[in-house]
Amino acid sequence: MRINDTIVALATPSGAGAIAVIRVSGPQAIEIVSGLFRAKSKKILSDQPTHTLHLGNIIDGERILDEVLVSVFHGPRSYTGENTIEISCHGSRYIQQEIIQLLVRKGCRSAEAGEFTLRAFLNGKMDLSQAEAVADLISSENQASHQIAMQQMRGGFSDEIQRLRQELLNFASLIELELDFAEEDVEFANRDQFRDLVSRIQQVLKRLIDSFATGNVIKQGIPVAIIGEPNVGKSTLLNALLNEERAIVSDIAGTTRDTIEDDIAIGGIGFRFIDTAGIRETQDVIEGLGIKKTFEKISQAQVVIFLLNAEMFKVQGSKFKVEIEKIKNQFPQKPLLIVVNKVDQILQEDLDIITASLTAAEASTAPGVVGQSNLIFISAKEGAGVEELQMKLLDFVNTGELRNNNTIVTNSRHYNSLLSALEEINKVQDGLNANLSGDLLAIDIREALYHFGLITGEVTNDELLGNIFANFCIGK
Incomplete structure (x- = not known):
């Protein structure tokens, strides 16, 4: 360099x-x-x-x-x-x-x-994690990603890692000192205090590792797939969420032949909405390809919105319940929101029947298929219920750590180093429990210190730095 x-x-x-x-x-x-x-x-x-x-x-x-x-x-x-x-x-x-x-x-x-x-x-x-936060700050597109990048750039994450590393380094020095006096059988590092430190490091590392699930979706944006049969209002809903005419709306079934995607911030969190081709049996080759892509997008989404037409549900309710169950069984780990559209076109008594029918389906299917809390009624054309839908989407994001200004890990390099550090710390704990000698403990401690150093930059090489800074823009 x-x-x-x-x-x-x-x-x-x-x-x-x-x-x-x-x-x-x-x-x-x-x-x-x-x-x-x-x-x-x-x-x-x-x-x-x-x-x-x-x-x-x-x-x-x-x-x-x-x-x-x-x-x-x-x-x-x-x-x-x-x-x-x-x-x-x-x-x-x-x-x-x-x-x-x-x-x-x-x-x-x-x-x-x-x-x-x-x-x-x-x-x-600045240290290496702060330098990486500079790139995240430049690319931040919503309040949450900006907040996380600012906290990391100001040293919130690296300060926490540095404190742990320094305490571990102090004990490592004492254990290394014991090795110099091995013949005299002297113990400089208090093993009980060391166990307490290892336990505390484990807790912090687990918390940081767990935060990556939240941090990653906040940084990347949360993909939400809007699915359902043709002509239920998926494109109208996308336009209502984005507050612009992003997708073509038509009374002709099957208008959307490909997926349409766009981003919006809700409550400071980035969401990427995906309007998909309507799911139905079709002989149209092009429409069939669009439906195939719909299922690909469902597999990639963090949240799935199954959109129903209220009038169509009145006539074919049992059919739609089967379709909902199929989606839930095919993608059991994905949060599923049942959204009933065009409620402005039916009577209140019909709404009550639909609510009872969908809620009752929960008793005959796997837990969590649908319930009152995951059932929302809207009129995408009139904008009614859209704000409630947005607030429900926020419920799927763990924003507690963000609100409390806790450290949240968003960088996959940091995440991998934390996993490796935790693995070595667990070995140190096992060694303490087995009363291993100081020289064997020192090996695992050095490895843990190495992975801590990779995060903050105490341990670097040209290849690592090249990979990190190659992703920056020119002039920064």
Whole structure:
């Protein structure tokens, strides 16, 4: 890795805009930009103190490229820990490229993906889990994912791991010391205290591991499949949930031949709704392919909405109950919401009959097939009941940890390291229970410390860092 040269990149999205920010970092950053900048105040940029802002022109020889604002940051008091310059110029693509190309000609190198944050990590400005949270923060699209990324970037997760690692390291040092006095049979590490520590570490690790189920769906968005027979209002419901005409709505059965997907945030949580082709027997090859894809989407979904037409249910109720049972038996682990649509077109007494019929089905099928709590009546066309449906969807997400600002794991790399660390800690506990010698305990302790270190970056290699930072955007 080249970390001793000076790099440059566009820090704002590419394309035309009101302004653009060009970031320069490295030992020669201030010196290079100083030679290209003429301040309105006539001051020399390289003589200016850190964290100051200067108005002037970027010049190429005698040619003025743009009037800009230049921010000066002296290392180590900067994002990267190095001398850093940020040039705020007008957002013309031509101006952006002219300035960047000029900086490259004067000695800068075009930055690679994530290289500014990589330098921040290498220079001790943040640990590895915080650096990864920067990428999560940039990609956050709802309140929940933003909240988790902010907590991790500010060190909430890494602080917890560091505390555990340090306590374990202290005991490891005492056990290693015992090995130096093996002939004298001295015990420096109190075994009872060590058992208490191991037990506490196990509890914390299990809590963090369990949080990944919540964190992963929050980070990725919760896929919800809307299924049912043709012409029950699936596309109308999707449009009502999104509050826009996303799907084509028609009275012709089988209008949706493929899946349609879109995202929305409900209560700060991201949901991805999937409008599927209607499920029915058909001789139409294209429609048949759409129905096949419907079942693929059901298998991928976290929650399934089975949409019924209230008028159709009045006539064919037993048929629909069989279909609901089939879906539940085929996908027994998936939460199933029964949503009865077009309730504005039937009488209240019919609603009561439908409610009783669907609720009674629970007694003759596997527990949880359907119950009053998972039965919702709506009119997608009129928007009635849609808000209640949204609140019910939130019930399927464990937001308690989020509300309490607890640490939630969202990164699969961290999750795998936590699993490995717990496995080694369990071995340490087994060793303590079996009264194993210190040298054998030390082996498992070192392995646990290794996996803790992988999370925060005490243990790294070029391949690991390359894989992590390759997923960043250029300029960050």
